[in-house]
Amino acid sequence: xxxxxxxxxxxxxxxxxxxxxxxxxxxxxxxGAPLLVLHDQxxxxxxxxxxxxxxxxxxxxxxxxxxxxxxxxPEHFDALDDLVYVYLDLLRALERRLVRLAxxxxxxxxxxxxxxxxxxxxxxxxxxxxVGIKVSEPTTRDVxxxxxxDAEALLEATWHDPGLGxxxxxxxxxxxxxxxxxxxxxxxxxxALFGWKPFMHNPKLRARLRRIDVPTLVAWGESDRLVxxxxxxxxxxxxxxxxxxxxxxxGHFPYLEQxxxxxxxxxxxxxx
Amino acid sequence: xxxxxxTEMPYPYVPEEVEKEYKSARVIVPxxxxxxxxxxxxxxxxxxxxxxxxxxxxxxxxxxxxxxMTCLDVxxxxxxxxxxxxxxxxxxxxxxxxxxxxxxxxxxxxxxAMLDCMSRGRIISGFVRGVPTEIQPANTNPVLTRQRxxxxxxxxxxxxxxxxxxxxxxxxxxxxYVNVWPRTYxxxxxxxxxxGSTPDSVTWTAERQYTYxxxxxxxxxxxxxxxxYRQRSAELGxxxxxxxxxxxxxxxYTAETDxxxxxxxxxxxxxxxxxxxxxxxxxxxYLPPQxxxxxxxxxxxxxxxxxxxxxxxxxxxxxxxxxxxIEKITYLHERCNxxxxxxxxxxxxxxxxxxxxxxxxxxxxxxxxxxxxxxQPSGKSEALALA
Numbered sequence: 001x002x003x004x005x006x007x008x009x010x011x012x013x014x015x016x017x018x019x020x021x022x023x024x025x026x027x028x029x030x031x032g033a034p035l036l037v038l039h040d041q042x043x044x045x046x047x048x049x050x051x052x053x054x055x056x057x058x059x060x061x062x063x064x065x066x067x068x069x070x071x072x073x074p075e076h077f078d079a080l081d082d083l084v085y086v087y088l089d090l091l092r093a094l095e096r097r098l099v100r101l102a103x104x105x106x107x108x109x110x111x112x113x114x115x116x117x118x119x120x121x122x123x124x125x126x127x128x129x130x131v132g133i134k135v136s137e138p139t140t141r142d143v144x145x146x147x148x149x150d151a152e153a154l155l156e157a158t159w160h161d162p163g164l165g166x167x168x169x170x171x172x173x174x175x176x177x178x179x180x181x182x183x184x185x186x187x188x189x190x191x192a193l194f195g196w197k198p199f200m201h202n203p204k205l206r207a208r209l210r211r212i213d214v215p216t217l218v219a220w221g222e223s224d225r226l227v228x229x230x231x232x233x234x235x236x237x238x239x240x241x242x243x244x245x246x247x248x249x250x251g252h253f254p255y256l257e258q259x260x261x262x263x264x265x266x267x268x269x270x271x272x
Numbered sequence: 273x274x275x276x277x278x279t280e281m282p283y284p285y286v287p288e289e290v291e292k293e294y295k296s297a298r299v300i301v302p303x304x305x306x307x308x309x310x311x312x313x314x315x316x317x318x319x320x321x322x323x324x325x326x327x328x329x330x331x332x333x334x335x336x337x338x339x340x341m342t343c344l345d346v347x348x349x350x351x352x353x354x355x356x357x358x359x360x361x362x363x364x365x366x367x368x369x370x371x372x373x374x375x376x377x378x379x380x381x382x383x384x385a386m387l388d389c390m391s392r393g394r395i396i397s398g399f400v401r402g403v404p405t406e407i408q409p410a411n412t413n414p415v416l417t418r419q420r421x422x423x424x425x426x427x428x429x430x431x432x433x434x435x436x437x438x439x440x441x442x443x444x445x446x447x448x449y450v451n452v453w454p455r456t457y458x459x460x461x462x463x464x465x466x467x468g469s470t471p472d473s474v475t476w477t478a479e480r481q482y483t484y485x486x487x488x489x490x491x492x493x494x495x496x497x498x499x500x501y502r503q504r505s506a507e508l509g510x511x512x513x514x515x516x517x518x519x520x521x522x523x524x525y526t527a528e529t530d531x532x533x534x535x536x537x538x539x540x541x542x543x544x545x546x547x548x549x550x551x552x553x554x555x556x557x558y559l560p561p562q563x564x565x566x567x568x569x570x571x572x573x574x575x576x577x578x579x580x581x582x583x584x585x586x587x588x589x590x591x592x593x594x595x596x597x598i599e600k601i602t603y604l605h606e607r608c609n610x611x612x613x614x615x616x617x618x619x620x621x622x623x624x625x626x627x628x629x630x631x632x633x634x635x636x637x638x639x640x641x642x643x644x645x646x647x648q649p650s651g652k653s654e655a656l657a658l659a
Contacts, residue, residue: 076443078413078415078416147551147555147556148551148552149551150550150551172568173568174568174569174570178565178569181565181568181569182561182562182565185556185561185564185565185568186561188556188557189415189556189557189561190415190557191556192413192414192415192555192556192557193413193415193416193557196411196413196414196415197411197412197413
């Protein structure tokens, strides 16, 4: 059997989405049931093969969150639920077709907050190395302070193989073209705007996870040192019936570091 | 021209290798390196220097920083309160209250009003946004400091100028009864100063006709900001801004000769040469992405590693014999319309004797020759209020 991520290059459409009057940069490809992918803090990049593989099975939508990449940021947005309601409205705008909702890292936090509010438009929920809850006692940082890490330390924390990360990820630096650099810096700015305090979590979310009433898979890179697999287990334990799966040889971005293994794990769940 | 004595109250005894290890002099250097017995000595010494400034006829400037060996003054109202009790005449310029980082602007309004009454109107109230390394100690959202600053300012000024209880339901702060006791001694409120180094902040300040203070900017940068203030004032129909609207902070050292000033004045550079952590100094969103991108791609930014000579050329260091100082300060005044000279007369390991000798020489041999600058009204400009 061929690798699921070696298919022909997918033609991604880049027409922006308009939700609640907010113009969002968005990648869109494929046919079938809609799959909404809520990205982490990293920059969108169509060369990432896991998206191509998913687009063979679903109509994949990958918007940049408000304030990230090239998406607009309304002046009054300053809390995570501003993003949550944008995406709940997007689900509603998809005309009540049941949506597979996937959230990675920071996007996993958004997805979990959406699911505790309303799952009327959601068929299944996939959370990957998600942040958003507080697990440990106050003096332990559940989520490493990525804003204080330099590029090298950030790759150490987020990749099983930091060398591969350095070749794969686009990070802010003097060699990046100005337009892309601004988009990357907007990601950092927006992540801080929505996740600064409390740092990358909502103290109330953990107790609310019990409200999630759709099939849920919590997948985690085994080597994630930004937010540990134990944190992932605690996340899954609060969601009724959720399954937890480790992806070996992967850090915080298993879909980038082990795209084949990632797609093999999540596809059966999403396709059911 | 009014001259102000200033020290940031450093604790210079952390070994340099520790600073290098942490890549920082701020936020994360463990406080195990802080000896409170030494701190007690330092507070006494720094306050004594301020009292001496009062005796010499100089004004006083205070500031605050947090979690840092570079500044032991952690809250300006405390040092100001101490100095009000020990000084007789000096203006006490608080530069400033870091508005985005204070939890409650109404308390800021109250504290400043109390200080203003205790000092019988000697307070100048500076408001600052706070340097990037203040973000972590206060854990303020770095993206919203400008917005928090503006709302806190609006609330404080309203609290000072409203003679009855009022309601405030803003974006960041909500109060149902704001009714500050005491009222400020100076009416309608103490003079307000704003620090800044960007066109945005100077425009905002000009719109309110506050005094704008530039810290350690080169001549042409300072001049550009002053001209931006002038331009905005003219657009709004305000009179041509006089020197009372502009303050400049420089590292200052006066000695008998230029050689001696250069020799000992180099100790001031301790302040500039501290380790600056690349991430703690650039929290996400503190600068707009467009501005930060330009810095990363390699142009802008302050020159913290300039040599003593370069810093003198740029006007960031003002050092020399009394005659040289008169010449340099006159040039600064004429080129940049500066009416308030904020003198960082001390940094790092500078001894009390040397610091005081410089202050004394300045007060006796330089100040009398520059004090008149900007004091005479010219055209529509306002004269400096010489106490």
